[in-house]
Amino acid sequence: MSVQDNNRFQSIISHAKEYGFVFPSSEIYDGLSAVYDYGPHGSELKKNIRDYWWKSMTQMHENIVGIDAAIFMHPTTWKASGHVDNFSDPMIDNKDSKKRYRVDHLIEAHADKLKEKGADGEKQADELLATMDQLLANDDFAGLKKLIEDNKIVCAVSETSNWTEIRQFNLMFSTQIGSVSDEADTIYLRPETAQGIFVNFLNVQKTARMKIPFGIAQIGKAFRNEIVARQFIFRMREFEQMEMQFFIKPGTQKEWYDYWKETRLKWHLSLGIPADKYRFHDHVKLAHYADAALDIEYEFPIGFKEVEGIHSRTDFDLGNHQKYSGKKLTYFDTEINQHYVPYVIETSIGLDRMFLLILSHAYEEETWTKEDGSPDSRVVLHLPPAIAPIKLGIMPLTKKDGLPEIAREIMNTCKPHFRCFYEEKDAIGKRYRRQDAIGTPFCITVDHQTKEDQTVTIRHRDSMQQERIHISEIKAKVLDLITL
RNA sequence: GCGGAAGUAGCUCAAUUGGUAGAGCGAUAGCCUUCCAAGCUAUAGGUUGCGGGUUCGACCCUCGUCUUCCGCUCCA
Numbered sequence: 001m002s003v004q005d006n007n008r009f010q011s012i013i014s015h016a017k018e019y020g021f022v023f024p025s026s027e028i029y030d031g032l033s034a035v036y037d038y039g040p041h042g043s044e045l046k047k048n049i050r051d052y053w054w055k056s057m058t059q060m061h062e063n064i065v066g067i068d069a070a071i072f073m074h075p076t077t078w079k080a081s082g083h084v085d086n087f088s089d090p091m092i093d094n095k096d097s098k099k100r101y102r103v104d105h106l107i108e109a110h111a112d113k114l115k116e117k118g119a120d121g122e123k124q125a126d127e128l129l130a131t132m133d134q135l136l137a138n139d140d141f142a143g144l145k146k147l148i149e150d151n152k153i154v155c156a157v158s159e160t161s162n163w164t165e166i167r168q169f170n171l172m173f174s175t176q177i178g179s180v181s182d183e184a185d186t187i188y189l190r191p192e193t194a195q196g197i198f199v200n201f202l203n204v205q206k207t208a209r210m211k212i213p214f215g216i217a218q219i220g221k222a223f224r225n226e227i228v229a230r231q232f233i234f235r236m237r238e239f240e241q242m243e244m245q246f247f248i249k250p251g252t253q254k255e256w257y258d259y260w261k262e263t264r265l266k267w268h269l270s271l272g273i274p275a276d277k278y279r280f281h282d283h284v285k286l287a288h289y290a291d292a293a294l295d296i297e298y299e300f301p302i303g304f305k306e307v308e309g310i311h312s313r314t315d316f317d318l319g320n321h322q323k324y325s326g327k328k329l330t331y332f333d334t335e336i337n338q339h340y341v342p343y344v345i346e347t348s349i350g351l352d353r354m355f356l357l358i359l360s361h362a363y364e365e366e367t368w369t370k371e372d373g374s375p376d377s378r379v380v381l382h383l384p385p386a387i388a389p390i391k392l393g394i395m396p397l398t399k400k401d402g403l404p405e406i407a408r409e410i411m412n413t414c415k416p417h418f419r420c421f422y423e424e425k426d427a428i429g430k431r432y433r434r435q436d437a438i439g440t441p442f443c444i445t446v447d448h449q450t451k452e453d454q455t456v457t458i459r460h461r462d463s464m465q466q467e468r469i470h471i472s473e474i475k476a477k478v479l480d481l482i483t484l
Numbered sequence: 485g486c487g488g489a490a491g492u493a494g495c496u497c498a499a500u501u502g503g504u505a506g507a508g509c510g511a512u513a514g515c516c517u518u519c520c521a522a523g524c525u526a527u528a529g530g531u532u533g534c535g536g537g538u539u540c541g542a543c544c545c546u547c548g549u550c551u552u553c554c555g556c557u558c559c560a
Contacts, residue, residue, distance in 0.1 A: 010553080018495060018510090030533060030550050086560075093485070093557090102558090167485095171559090192560080226559070230552090235559080287560040309560080348560095370520090378521075398517055425512095429520030436520095445519065457519075464520070 009301040012363050013232050015379065019438050021045065021359070022233060034229030034237050041438050044389035044419070046240075046355050050219055052387060052484070053242045053349070056267055057217045064215035064244060065208045069196025071221060072177065075187055077195050080324035081317060082288050083172060083188075090141060092148070093164040101155075103144055103166055107132045110153045141166040173223045173237075189223035194346060196220070197245045198317045201329055201342075205247075212331055212342055213256065215246040219351065231302060233352045240351040247342040249333065250315065256345045257292055257312045264308060264347050265296060270484060271384045273361050279304060289316035296349075298357050307357055308349035315341040358383065362439060381439030382462055386484045391418040392474075393435040393443035399424050406471075407446045410456070414475055418482060436461055442478055 016022040021042035025035035038046050058066050078084045090103040111125035128151060135143040145166050154161050173189040190196065197204075197216045204216050219242045229235045248256050261280070269275055281304075283293040291314050295306040318341050322329045330339040362381040370376045385391065394411050396403035404424055411422045421440065423431050428445060435443055443459045450456050450471070457466040458477065469477060 013552095014495075024551080027551095031552080033551070082560090091485090091558090164485095224559090229559095283560095289560080293560085311560080374522095376520080397519065400517090427517080427519090427521075427523095429522095431521090432519080433521045447519070459519080466519075 011365070012301065012359055015363060016042065016359060034226065034235065036233050036236060041389040045358070045383070045387060046351065048387035048389070049354050049358065050242065050351055054217070054219060057244050061215065063210065063213065064217055065204060065210065066217045067197065067200055067204060068220065069193070069200060069218060071190050072187055073190055073195060073199070076324050077199060078172065078188055080320040081195050083191055086288060090144065090166050092166045104132065104136060106153060107148065110151060171225050173225050191224050192222050193218050193220045193241045193243050194245060194317070194348070197243070198321055201247070201318060205331065212333060213246060213248045215244050217244040233356050234300070234302070234305065236352060241348055242351050243346065243348045246345040248345060250340055250343045253291065253312045253314070253343045253345060257310065260345050260347050261294065261310050264310060268296065277361070281306070289313050300356065300360050307353045308347065311346040311348070313344040313346050315343055317344060318342060358387065378433050378436050380436040380461065383439035383441070385441035385482045388439045388441050389419065390421045390438060390440045391442065391482050392420045392478050393431070393440050394420055394422050395428065395431050395443060395445055396424050397428055397445055397447040401448065402451065403446045406450055410444060410446070410471060410474060414478070417475060417479060432459065442481065444474060
């Protein structure tokens with residue numbers, strides 16, 4: 001990351017705090033690591049992004065319906081999903097190099113080296129791996145540590161065997177349900193929202209009378225106890241996902257994967273973000289549930305980073321829930337008169353990351369020279385008008401001569417239809433600057449001419465140009481401009 | 485979690501070798517009013533991140549801790 005980009009990222013974070021978009025959580029208590037709160041303008045912007053996604057996915061797709069599942073789920077859910085096995089790993093640190101390894105990766109790497117040494121080594125390696133699997137299955141950390149020491153496994157960097165104790169890192173947050181604290185009552189905060197959709201597959205399919213192919217959309221919080229959570233709201237421990245699971249006939253996953261890949265990119269571009277800021281990143285190493293996966297990456301000031309994932313999840317999830325619950329999760333396809341467990345294409349976008357994306361794209365520090373030769377500047381958020389927290393600033397040029405009364409009338413006419421902000425304090429230029437800083441796309445100014453001919457000026461945020469329109473046109477014009 | 489750097493008003497920063505914290509911007513109220521921040525007046529706002537230690541005395545030295553940033557590491 002260049003110094004310039006880094007400064008830009010810092011400026012965006014400062015701006016977000018100063019203008020009420022994002023605050024560090026519990027700031028008066030020094031904050032809580034990697035947890036943030038959304039302020040007055042931030043919560044509005046976030047809600048608008050959320051609403052736009054929801055509308056695009058459900059209202060605009062007749063075969064997609066929504067749900068809102070609970071954050072708490074039956075503990076077996078996470079066994080079936082693979083999270084209990086894959087989301088908690090024993091880790092060990094080398095004290096000299098400060099490198100941290102997953103214990104199984106460390107031992108496997110050693111086994112690979114042994115195998116290169118011929119038949120003897122291969123036999124040793126197989127024994128080693130068998131012992132490791134057994135110890136892992138029993139969560140025998142002391143045994144694993146001994147195994148590492150007995151085999152004289154060294155760190156690849158420091159080449160020493162100066163290891164810490166093995167520690168368990170569980171990326172799922174746990175809590176207790178019920179009044180008695182018993183181990184059997186331990187439940188997890190969901191590490192992803194997808195499982196709430198899978199366990200409700202039949203409920204939704206039957207009650208909404210859905211026919212394959214169809215999708216279920218959901219927006220909600222998920223929680224991951226990241227070892228390292230950093231970079232502002234990019235990686236948080238509590239975050240919000242906007243997910244859609246699309247259920248399809250087995251064998252058609254390739255075409256639907258491609259369809260959603262293109263459809264989702266179009267959604268991003270519809271917000272006016274340039275295509276060259278995006279790229280696809282195909283996963284080479286696939287997760288345990290997928291037969292194809294890619295990330296939609298955006299060029300943040302901190303580099304190209306994942307904002308959305310498209311995953312072909314096969315029948316892994318429904319199949320496993322069927323197995324663990326003992327309930328049939330099949331669909332009867334009347335076209336071919338067959339039961340089957342549907343395949344799934346998932347689109348999963350981080351709402352907080354989308355928020356950061358929008359903010360990163362919108363933020364600009366502009367400088368220019370005025371007519372008299374003096375320099376001028378402003379900080380402006382070029383937010384897409386449809387998702388801007390405030391759509392219209394309404395301001396009388398001065399506080400007297402009856403101008404505020406007219407402006408108030410306009411305010412009352414417009415505020416039921418879109419978010420407006422009324423202000424009469426300070427010079428008009430200063431008021432424009434304040435609206436620029438929070439991304440308000442349009443400002444109406446009532447001046448003395450208004451009293452003569454019932455016209456006002458409407459000022460456009462990005463161009464700073466103004467045009468005169470009749471008071472009666474304001475509502476319709478703004479509504480038109482804020483519609484995507 | 486490790487290493488490095490930083491933390492003073494909402495923001496950006498000051499404060500001689502250790503002598504009980506100031507300014508600009510911003511905010512609020514009022515005046516003025518000329519359509520792009522920069523006029524005038526007043527007001528509010530800080531146990532210097534937090535907690536110990538050294539000292540007659542700590543923003544300053546020291547230890548711990550929290551948070552943030554950078555680099556590792558991790559990342560379904």
